[in-house]
Amino acid sequence: EDQVTQSPEALRLQEGESSSLNCSYTVSGLRGLFWYRQDPGKGPEFLFTLYSAGEEKEKERLKATLTKKESFLHITAPKPEDSATYLCAADGSSNTGKLIFGQGTTLQVKP
Amino acid sequence: DAMVIQNPRYQVTQFGKPVTLSCSQTLNHNVMYWYQQKSSQAPKLLFHYYDKDFNNEADTPDNFQSRRPNTSFCFLDIRSPGLGDAAMYLCATSRPGQGFGQPQHFGDGTRLSIL
Numbered sequence: 001e002d003q004v005t006q007s008p009e010a011l012r013l014q015e016g017e018s019s020s021l022n023c024s025y026t027v028s029g030l031r032g033l034f035w036y037r038q039d040p041g042k043g044p045e046f047l048f049t050l051y052s053a054g055e056e057k058e059k060e061r062l063k064a065t066l067t068k069k070e071s072f073l074h075i076t077a078p079k080p081e082d083s084a085t086y087l088c089a090a091d092g093s094s095n096t097g098k099l100i101f102g103q104g105t106t107l108q109v110k111p
Numbered sequence: 112d113a114m115v116i117q118n119p120r121y122q123v124t125q126f127g128k129p130v131t132l133s134c135s136q137t138l139n140h141n142v143m144y145w146y147q148q149k150s151s152q153a154p155k156l157l158f159h160y161y162d163k164d165f166n167n168e169a170d171t172p173d174n175f176q177s178r179r180p181n182t183s184f185c186f187l188d189i190r191s192p193g194l195g196d197a198a199m200y201l202c203a204t205s206r207p208g209q210g211f212g213q214p215q216h217f218g219d220g221t222r223l224s225i226l
Contacts, residue, residue: 032212043115043201043217044154051211087153091212096161097142097205099215101153 002027002092006102013078013109021073021105023088031091033071034099035064038085047086078109114138117202117218124192125226132187132221134202143185144215145177146201154201160185189223197225 005024013019025033032051036044048057050066057064061082063074073086085106089099115136124130134143141162146154158167160179174196176188189196199222203215 032214034212034214036217041199041220041222043117043203043219046214046216049212049214089215091207095207096159096166097207097213097215098144098156098159103153104151106151 002090002100004088004090004100004102006086006088006105008105009103010106011108013075013107015079015109015111016077018074018076018078020075021086021088021107023071023073023102024069025071025088025090025100026069027090027092027100029092033066034089034091035071035073036087036089038087038104044087075107078107080109080111083107083109115202115204115216115218117200117221119221120219121222121224123224123226126194127191130189130192130223132189132200132202132223134185134187134218135183136202136204136216137183138204138206138216139182140204140206140216141182142205142207143179144203144205145175145185145187146203147196148199148201148220157187192223192225194225197223199223 003026007022035047038044048064053068085104087104088102144159145157148154157171178186199220201220203217205215
């Protein structure tokens with residue numbers, strides 16, 4: 001069965017303290033691995049798409065990487081405004097675009 | 112800006128009283144999805160429309176229905192809401208291709224409360 005697992009569930013960082021979020025996936029025929037940011041009371045906001053092992057994408061303090069089994073979201077020198085829940089999702093072999101979501105990592109960055 | 116808009120942002124209804132949530136999109140995407148999200152949980156797919164074809168998830172209760180009158184609009188109907196249906200309802204759209212996957216784009220959701 002296709003599955004996506006994120007760790008840790010929650011992460012507290014001091015401002016400027018870099019860290020990484022993990023997304024492990026077991027998906028046959030991966031068509032894409034997606035990262036989203038979700039703020040309280042809002043819908044998920046699309047961040048990155050990764051398609052193949054070795055691929056990297058960057059946006060401001062965030063960098064997403066992909067291997068054959070995992071994806072990492074690296075946060076460099078985070079600021080309090082980076083506090084949010086980060087969701088990882090995989091598109092498997094269906095052509096309908098259905099996503100398999102992980103449970104998310106809730107990040108809190110303290111000033 | 113092209114976007115996904117959900118109305119209303121907050122909806123309060125009474126136990127057992129039917130309610131309809133709406134979603135519109137200006138992205139011209141052919142697939143629209145409805146998710147239920149409860150506190151601290153991942154979004155749970157209820158169903159999706161691939162063009163005009165309706166696709167129900169196996170574990171979606173019969174209490175939940177959907178309509179898509181045209182490409183731009185999609186509605187979620189809850190026929191007899193129970194207390195367990197209180198949640199955030201998210202609408203998303205995408206244009207999946209035959210090759211690589213495409214991201215889904217989400218609206219800001221409707222927070223449904225049941226009295």
